[in-house]
Amino acid sequence: MTGRIVKPDAAGIAEAVELLRAESVVAFPTETVYGLGADAFSARAIGEVYRLKNRPSWNPLIVHVADVSAARQLAASWPGAADRLAAAFWPGPLTMVVRRAAHLTRVGADNDTIAVRIPAHDVALRLLAAVGLPLAAPSANRSESISPTTAEHVLRSLPDVPLVLDGGPSSWGIESTVLDLTTPVPTLLRPGALGLRALRDVTGTIAVRDAETADGAARPSPGMSRRHYAPRATLQLVPDVRSIEIPEKTGILTYEGAELPDAEVLSADPREYAADLYAALHRLDDSGVETILVQAPPPTEDWLAIRDRLSRAAAG
Numbered sequence: 001m002t003g004r005i006v007k008p009d010a011a012g013i014a015e016a017v018e019l020l021r022a023e024s025v026v027a028f029p030t031e032t033v034y035g036l037g038a039d040a041f042s043a044r045a046i047g048e049v050y051r052l053k054n055r056p057s058w059n060p061l062i063v064h065v066a067d068v069s070a071a072r073q074l075a076a077s078w079p080g081a082a083d084r085l086a087a088a089f090w091p092g093p094l095t096m097v098v099r100r101a102a103h104l105t106r107v108g109a110d111n112d113t114i115a116v117r118i119p120a121h122d123v124a125l126r127l128l129a130a131v132g133l134p135l136a137a138p139s140a141n142r143s144e145s146i147s148p149t150t151a152e153h154v155l156r157s158l159p160d161v162p163l164v165l166d167g168g169p170s171s172w173g174i175e176s177t178v179l180d181l182t183t184p185v186p187t188l189l190r191p192g193a194l195g196l197r198a199l200r201d202v203t204g205t206i207a208v209r210d211a212e213t214a215d216g217a218a219r220p221s222p223g224m225s226r227r228h229y230a231p232r233a234t235l236q237l238v239p240d241v242r243s244i245e246i247p248e249k250t251g252i253l254t255y256e257g258a259e260l261p262d263a264e265v266l267s268a269d270p271r272e273y274a275a276d277l278y279a280a281l282h283r284l285d286d287s288g289v290e291t292i293l294v295q296a297p298p299p300t301e302d303w304l305a306i307r308d309r310l311s312r313a314a315a316g
C-alpha cells in the first residue's frame with residue numbers, strides 16, 4: 001500500500017481528521033519540516049509513528065498544539081519564561097520542554113517532561129483546530145535520514161503513510177529549536193530554525209551544551225544521536241571545496257562565494273541556505289552519487305543549526 005498526497009482543502013482536512021480520530025497517522029506540513037502526526041493521547045497511533053519511522057523507543061516526540069492553553073494543559077507547571085517565549089515566538093519554530101502533566105500517558109520515552117510547540121503553518125493550524133487534539137509529530141522521515149521539506153519527500157521516505165497533506169515546500173526547511181525550561185537556566189537541546197540571539201532577547205542567558213561535540217559527549221536532546229539527518233551517500237565536510245581534486249561519483253554542495261561548476265550552490269545567507277539544504281541533499285542523493293562533499297559553513301552562531309545538521313549527517 002502506498003500513501004496519497006492530497007490538497008489541504010476542506011475535503012483533505014476532513015479525511016485527515018477521520019484518520020487521526022481512528023488512531024491512524026497523517027503527514028502534514030509545518031513551517032520547519034513535514035511532521036508525521038498522531039493523536040498524542042493514543043498509544044496505538046503513537047506506536048504506529050515509531051513503527052513507520054523505525055524510531056528507537058527512547059526518543060520522545062514533540063507534541064503540536066493549536067494554542068497556548070492547549071500547551072498548558074499538557075504541562076504540570078508552566079514557567080514564566082514559557083509565557084514570555086510563547087508570546088514572542090508562537091506560532092513558530094520553537095519547541096519548549098516543560099514538566100509533563102501527571103495525568104498524561106507518555107508520548108514516547110519514559111521521562112517526566114513534554115516537548116510542545118504551536119506550528120506557524122496555516123494547514124497545520126487548520127488541522128489542529130479541526131481535529132481538536134494535540135498531535136504528536138516527529139519529522140516525517142525514516143529515523144536518521146534527511147527530514148522532508150515537501151510532500152513528495154515524505155512518501156519517498158515513508159511510502160506506507162496513508163495520507164500526506166500537501167502544503168508546498170516548508171518555508172524554514174530546518175527543524176525547530178528545542179529549549180529545555182525545566183533547568184535553572186533555559187538549556188538549548190537542539191539548535192534549529194529560531195536563532196539563539198532572538199531567544200536570549202527574551203530569556204537572558206541560555207545554557208548551550210556542547211552541541212557540536214562528537215562521540216561520547218552527553219546527548220543534549222534524546223534524539224540527537226551523532227549520526228542523524230544522513231543521506232544515503234557518504235557526506236564529508238571540507239574547508240574549501242575549490243582547493244581539492246573532485247573524485248568520480250561525487251556531488252558537491254556549496255554556497256555563493258565558493259562556487260564550482262556542477263555543484264549545488266546554495267545561498268550565503270543562513271536562513272535561505274537552511275530552506276534549501278534538505279531538498280539539495282535529497283537531489284544529490286537521487287542523482288546516485290556515492291559521496292557528497294560539502295563546503296563547511298562559517299563558524300558563526302547564525303550557522304549553528306546548519307553546522308549541527310551537516311556534522312551529524314557526516315558522522316559515520
Ligand code: TXA
Pocket residue numbers: 030032033034035036059060061062093095097111113114115119137138139140174175176177178189190221222223224
Ligand atoms: O520542527 C520540528 O520540530 C519538527 C516539526 C514536524 O515540528 N519535528 C521534529 O521532531 O523535528 P523530531 O521528533 O524529529 O525531533 C524532536 C526532537 C528530538 O531530538 C527529541 O529527542 C526531542 O525533540 N524531544 C522530544 N521530546 C523531548 C523531551 N520531553 N525532552 C527532551 N527532548 C525532547
Ligand code: MG
Pocket residue numbers: 138139147
Ligand atoms: Mg527528526
